[in-house]
Amino acid sequence: MGRYWRTLRRFWGTALATQLEYQLNVLVELLAVVLSLGGSLLLLSLFFGPGRELGGWSWNQALIVQGFYTVFDGMTTAWLRPNLGAIVTYVREGTLDFVLLKPIDSQFWVSLRTFAPAGLSEVVLGLGLAAWGAHQSGVVLTPAVLVTVLLMLMVAAVILYSLWFLIAATSIWFVKTWNATEVLRALLASGRYPLEAYPAPLRLLFTLVLPVAFLTTVPAEVLLGRASFPLLALGIVLSAGFFAAARSFWLFALRHYTSASS
Amino acid sequence: MVGFLGANGAGKTTTLKMLCGLIYPSSGQVLVAGHQPQRRHPDFLRRITLVMGQKQQLIWDLPPMDSLRVNAAVYGIPDRVASRRIAELSDLLELGEELTRPVRKLSLGQRMKAELLAALLHEPEVLFLDEPTLGLDVNAQLRVRQFLAEYNRRTGATILLTSHYMADITALCPRVLLIHQGQLFHDGPLDRLTSRLAPERHVRLELEQPAPAEAFNGLGHLDSLENCEVNLRVDPASLTRVLAQILERFEVRDLEVNDPPIDQLIGELFRQGSL
Numbered sequence: 001m002g003r004y005w006r007t008l009r010r011f012w013g014t015a016l017a018t019q020l021e022y023q024l025n026v027l028v029e030l031l032a033v034v035l036s037l038g039g040s041l042l043l044l045s046l047f048f049g050p051g052r053e054l055g056g057w058s059w060n061q062a063l064i065v066q067g068f069y070t071v072f073d074g075m076t077t078a079w080l081r082p083n084l085g086a087i088v089t090y091v092r093e094g095t096l097d098f099v100l101l102k103p104i105d106s107q108f109w110v111s112l113r114t115f116a117p118a119g120l121s122e123v124v125l126g127l128g129l130a131a132w133g134a135h136q137s138g139v140v141l142t143p144a145v146l147v148t149v150l151l152m153l154m155v156a157a158v159i160l161y162s163l164w165f166l167i168a169a170t171s172i173w174f175v176k177t178w179n180a181t182e183v184l185r186a187l188l189a190s191g192r193y194p195l196e197a198y199p200a201p202l203r204l205l206f207t208l209v210l211p212v213a214f215l216t217t218v219p220a221e222v223l224l225g226r227a228s229f230p231l232l233a234l235g236i237v238l239s240a241g242f243f244a245a246a247r248s249f250w251l252f253a254l255r256h257y258t259s260a261s262s
Numbered sequence: 263m264v265g266f267l268g269a270n271g272a273g274k275t276t277t278l279k280m281l282c283g284l285i286y287p288s289s290g291q292v293l294v295a296g297h298q299p300q301r302r303h304p305d306f307l308r309r310i311t312l313v314m315g316q317k318q319q320l321i322w323d324l325p326p327m328d329s330l331r332v333n334a335a336v337y338g339i340p341d342r343v344a345s346r347r348i349a350e351l352s353d354l355l356e357l358g359e360e361l362t363r364p365v366r367k368l369s370l371g372q373r374m375k376a377e378l379l380a381a382l383l384h385e386p387e388v389l390f391l392d393e394p395t396l397g398l399d400v401n402a403q404l405r406v407r408q409f410l411a412e413y414n415r416r417t418g419a420t421i422l423l424t425s426h427y428m429a430d431i432t433a434l435c436p437r438v439l440l441i442h443q444g445q446l447f448h449d450g451p452l453d454r455l456t457s458r459l460a461p462e463r464h465v466r467l468e469l470e471q472p473a474p475a476e477a478f479n480g481l482g483h484l485d486s487l488e489n490c491e492v493n494l495r496v497d498p499a500s501l502t503r504v505l506a507q508i509l510e511r512f513e514v515r516d517l518e519v520n521d522p523p524i525d526q527l528i529g530e531l532f533r534q535g536s537l
Contacts, residue, residue: 007332007335013331014321014328018324021323021364095318097282098312100283101283101284103308
């Protein structure tokens, strides 16, 4: 484990150093993050008239959902896209060879090789927004609630990662999967509104097939103290299942890796 | 050190990748250092390395030193040991401040030497080198060649080398394997293969005055003659005599003696139907 930890520190150290080679870029990305969050909030406010509710959620409660959505959007920018998006490049240029020949888990390598600091600001902003929404909704944060929220956020992160990784791993056959991940990202965007805002068939889809509900609505409900235990258990089972699927699919895909020629 | 030859598409790279465990053999069995490569057991991976002339593992925007530190962490080499090995290897490779300049600012030769350093940091026992001198200028080729010879002498590592440059093979490899369409064609000392493959040297001349074709009688096989430019094929045994006669008979502006490219040699061999 010590070796993996040390490797991870080197990975992210070099990622940071690479970013600093292009400092202006980081600044521009930060600006883009703030602008896009502003846009999302404006859009959300359009659904709410004075004193109105959206599927039983008040404006402040919906802010929590929007906040968590921003957290995961930030996670996507900071972690998933730079890493899993690069798998395609590894396959196309054949540099996956170098990864596979290292005495270290290849999924660990391709999943954690780098990160984009700009996304972290989105994570912080999102957490701040969720905290603000919770405060305005009169939430009293007990340690038990906090632990459960963090647990559900982790469950959500694992689900999101596994889904993304499953799609990215198909690039071993198809090489180009950029479009597929864009579709996934668009679907995830549906997580910016509370689940109840959608009609029943979509709700079912977002809970079981593409568990977007677990990313934002469920953690928000935990925070508001109205999540049911079976739902939390389902979330944990789903995330374990998705992760196992992603893992075995990767190992299966590697057996079919033919490597780019010289 | 074993040289691994074959025409383009003969299966050199595929074989190397199979020996590394990157691709699964469809039938038969592969054993490298007592391991089945395709299992990619960590013990096995620690004992081998792969260098590809056309692919790089160094991080493009950062100095090689950062990539070396990443590799040290991945292989679990303690910092102190890593620093010592980097110092030793960079000394051998004549790399100095290049290690602290971004890779994108290095020349091809410097980059290749840094790639070698990155690939050898974990002291592998088996080296698979696929065209390590590709695209390098003559000096850089020579430097890489000298390094490989020295590394081999010091560590006793097994080196399997493919190259398009016959000079790499002649300078380094006492044993040569030649494959054609996936079949092993030759396995043995180099001189036996070269005498079969390169019976002739290519001599290119640029003359001050045009000369008739008859003037080259007895000097070898005349390939082409265009104004002042002449291409001859000469038996190596009589090469010095022929060159002396040429300099005596003609006013020569420029003169080159080459081994025919290995691909061409192999191509000729197979066209002659000696298979």
